[in-house]
Amino acid sequence: MIPIRIEQPASAGSSVAATDGGVIPRLVGGPPQRVLLIGFQDQDNLGLRYLMSSVRAAGHEADIATYESEPATLVSRVLRERPELIGFSLIFQYMAPDFGRVIAALREAGVRAHITVGGHYPSFDYAEVLTRIPGLDSVVRYEGEVTLCELLNCLANGADWRKLAGLAYRVSDGGAHSNPLRHSVDDLDELPLPDRTSIAYEGHLFPTASILGSRGCPWNCSFCSIRPFYENQGGKLRRLRRPERVVDEMQELFEKRGVSTFLFQDDDFLATGHRAREWAGTIADQIVKRGYAERIAFKISCRSDEIEEGCIRRLMAGGLTHVYMGVESGDEDGLLNMNKMIKPDTHLRAGRVLKSLGLSFDFGFMLMDPNSTFESIRNNIDFLEQFVGDGWSVAPFCRMLPYAGTPLRKSLEEQGRLLGSSFEPDYRFLDPKLDLFYDWMLATFHTRNFTTEGLCHLLRYSLFEARLRLPGANPTTDGDRATLQLIASICNRTACNTLRSALEHIERTPFADLENDREFLTGLMAIEQREEERLTCEYQAYRQLIDARLRPTTNGGFDRTWTHWQRAEEPAGISIA
Amino acid sequence: MATEKSLADLAARLERLEAILIHRIPPNVDPSPDDWRWGGFGSWWQRPIPVPFPGPNPGDPVPIDISRFSRAQLELSLESIKAQRIRLDALEGMIKNQLKATK
Numbered sequence: 169m170i171p172i173r174i175e176q177p178a179s180a181g182s183s184v185a186a187t188d189g190g191v192i193p194r195l196v197g198g199p200p201q202r203v204l205l206i207g208f209q210d211q212d213n214l215g216l217r218y219l220m221s222s223v224r225a226a227g228h229e230a231d232i233a234t235y236e237s238e239p240a241t242l243v244s245r246v247l248r249e250r251p252e253l254i255g256f257s258l259i260f261q262y263m264a265p266d267f268g269r270v271i272a273a274l275r276e277a278g279v280r281a282h283i284t285v286g287g288h289y290p291s292f293d294y295a296e297v298l299t300r301i302p303g304l305d306s307v308v309r310y311e312g313e314v315t316l317c318e319l320l321n322c323l324a325n326g327a328d329w330r331k332l333a334g335l336a337y338r339v340s341d342g343g344a345h346s347n348p349l350r351h352s353v354d355d356l357d358e359l360p361l362p363d364r365t366s367i368a369y370e371g372h373l374f375p376t377a378s379i380l381g382s383r384g385c386p387w388n389c390s391f392c393s394i395r396p397f398y399e400n401q402g403g404k405l406r407r408l409r410r411p412e413r414v415v416d417e418m419q420e421l422f423e424k425r426g427v428s429t430f431l432f433q434d435d436d437f438l439a440t441g442h443r444a445r446e447w448a449g450t451i452a453d454q455i456v457k458r459g460y461a462e463r464i465a466f467k468i469s470c471r472s473d474e475i476e477e478g479c480i481r482r483l484m485a486g487g488l489t490h491v492y493m494g495v496e497s498g499d500e501d502g503l504l505n506m507n508k509m510i511k512p513d514t515h516l517r518a519g520r521v522l523k524s525l526g527l528s529f530d531f532g533f534m535l536m537d538p539n540s541t542f543e544s545i546r547n548n549i550d551f552l553e554q555f556v557g558d559g560w561s562v563a564p565f566c567r568m569l570p571y572a573g574t575p576l577r578k579s580l581e582e583q584g585r586l587l588g589s590s591f592e593p594d595y596r597f598l599d600p601k602l603d604l605f606y607d608w609m610l611a612t613f614h615t616r617n618f619t620t621e622g623l624c625h626l627l628r629y630s631l632f633e634a635r636l637r638l639p640g641a642n643p644t645t646d647g648d649r650a651t652l653q654l655i656a657s658i659c660n661r662t663a664c665n666t667l668r669s670a671l672e673h674i675e676r677t678p679f680a681d682l683e684n685d686r687e688f689l690t691g692l693m694a695i696e697q698r699e700e701e702r703l704t705c706e707y708q709a710y711r712q713l714i715d716a717r718l719r720p721t722t723n724g725g726f727d728r729t730w731t732h733w734q735r736a737e738e739p740a741g742i743s744i745a
Numbered sequence: 746m747a748t749e750k751s752l753a754d755l756a757a758r759l760e761r762l763e764a765i766l767i768h769r770i771p772p773n774v775d776p777s778p779d780d781w782r783w784g785g786f787g788s789w790w791q792r793p794i795p796v797p798f799p800g801p802n803p804g805d806p807v808p809i810d811i812s813r814f815s816r817a818q819l820e821l822s823l824e825s826i827k828a829q830r831i832r833l834d835a836l837e838g839m840i841k842n843q844l845k846a847t848k
Binding site (some may be wrong): 653658 | 815818821827843846
């Protein structure tokens with residue numbers, strides 16, 4: 169057996185110490201391996217970009233390919249380039265069967281490379297993934313920068329990769345085995361910056377880049393797998409980069425790539441109280457100090473109870489232009505069940521603060537959850553109307569899904585309510601009439617909520633743009649903003665009215681009658697969709713007006729994709745983050 | 746030439762008369778309930794309210810007999826009206842805001 173020749177082989181469970189060369193284990197001996205990383209590239213996919221830079225820092229070669237469900241392009245590229253390792257980034261759980269088909273196609277084409285997969289879902293459900301996707305060799309569990317590089321170093325030297333911490337693989341009896349997990353990298357600034365060389369920022373109207381200032385979230389919401397993801401691998405629940413390093417990265421992207429708009433992809437930019445507010449404020453202060461105020465704009469995600477006017481004003485001085493809030497519910501009991509530890513009034517207060525400061529915001533909202541009742545849904549509809557009936561933001565809504573690793577999935581399993589498959593978990597509501605309501609809701613609002621042609625997507629982007637705090641770059645006037653807000657207001661209020669009418673109808677009608685006579689619900693759907701068509705026409709007229717102003721002075725256009733995944737994943741209930 | 750022109754004028758006149766006759770619905774005939782469609786339903790009440798005099802013009806919509814409507818259809822009529830009210834309320838709100846701003 170060829171001995172493993174790797175610097176600082178991390179033993180299972182040990183912390184990865186920073187060295188002169190950072191935390192990435194360098195290749196010693198053996199030929200550099202060629203790696204093809206495959207995944208969606210929406211919003212830069214920083215996960216893949218961090219992996220790419222780590223692989224290169226380790227001394228290997230890496231490239232990125234955009235994931236496609238139709239495998240022909242990927243198969244021909246792999247056959248042409250013959251990488252030694254193919255790494256899939258599986259973000260969406262329900263895409264696992266699709267990934268499985270592509271991997272099967274690669275194997276059928278004779279690809280013999282080591283194929284691995286990483287991401288939230290495979291980290292939690294590695295056994296299921298390995299069982300149902302036989303073409304896979306391994307799963308890189310949890311944060312993958314160090315594990316992937318060690319795997320490549322082993323492949324280069326012909327060493328046994330099956331002993332590496334953080335890896336799971338199939339064993340001879342057909343089952344799956346996971347080695348002990350690898351401790352998280354304590355100091356995020358020890359990681360190489362994400363490799364952005366192949367991203368075409370130039371040529372866009374508002375060159376926009378994703379960036380990470382931190383990883384993790386200490387909150388323990390029942391529907392979310394972020395805390396379990398970081399908790400399982402040990403270490404701090406939230407790690408912060410040094411503010412100076414964050415602003416260094418922004419400054420470099422601004423100066424060298426022309427990027428002026430930044431989307432912080434941190435799970436919760438303001439989590440962990442005063443310490444986090446001070447950290448965030450220092451980033452803003454640094455932007456001002458270095459002379460980039462009003463030349464840079466950025467977006468953050470946070471909870472509504474973290475919206476504090478003083479802190480937000482400080483961030484605005486540095487360019488804060490947009491806030492995404494995980495609102496999730498407007499029903500007090502619903503928020504309690506979600507373990508959000510927050511009340512609807514806090515959401516409303518946060519909305520008022522942001523509106524008074526002129527900041528655009530959007531939010532995630534789950535109209536229905538496994539414990540929904542007619543009362544809770546009604547409260548949610550009333551809340552939405554109160555929160556954004558004025559059209560300041562467009563109201564999205566979906567239902568909660570029990571994703572892998574979440575306390576919710578465990579709870580439903582214990583209650584015997586978990587249905588569907590591991591890849592596509594599902595449940596029924598406690599009241600069967602609500603199943604009917606959900607089916608109708610999905611059919612009625614599919615275009616509006618879950619497609620790139622829908623009003624949610626169109627309005628979300630345009631509302632962001634209309635309040636973009638980049639002097640000189642924003643083409644909209646007060647009148648434009650009023651027009652846009654009018655469209656969003658009608659859109660939101662109409663949806664709330666439609667939802668409320670359907671809910672009342674279903675509640676008061678005997679179940680048997682509902683099954684036999686759908687005339688009212690079908691008609692209601694038609695009225696909603698007719699209004700949406702009309703609003704879409706009005707929106708397009710608005711858009712033409714704005715685009716006509718932009719065109720003469722630019723050589724491209726912001727692609728407007730940051731607000732939405734460009735595929736049809738959303739019906740499964742993925743909240744926009 | 747003169748005969749040809751006369752014939753052409755006559756043909757055109759007949760076409761006009763025919764068009765009028767085709768579109769004129771006898772006043773004692775309601776539209777068939779089967780004609781009721783959601784796609785077109787919303788338009789009936791959005792059309793201008795017909796004035797009683799000097800009488801219907803060719804092509805005017807006939808009055809709707811709501812006694813033929815089912816309960817669901819009546820409820821949906823109200824839903825259509827609510828949708829329009831939402832639109833008007835939002836428009837009114839925007840204009841009032843602008844009025845405040847211009848004071």
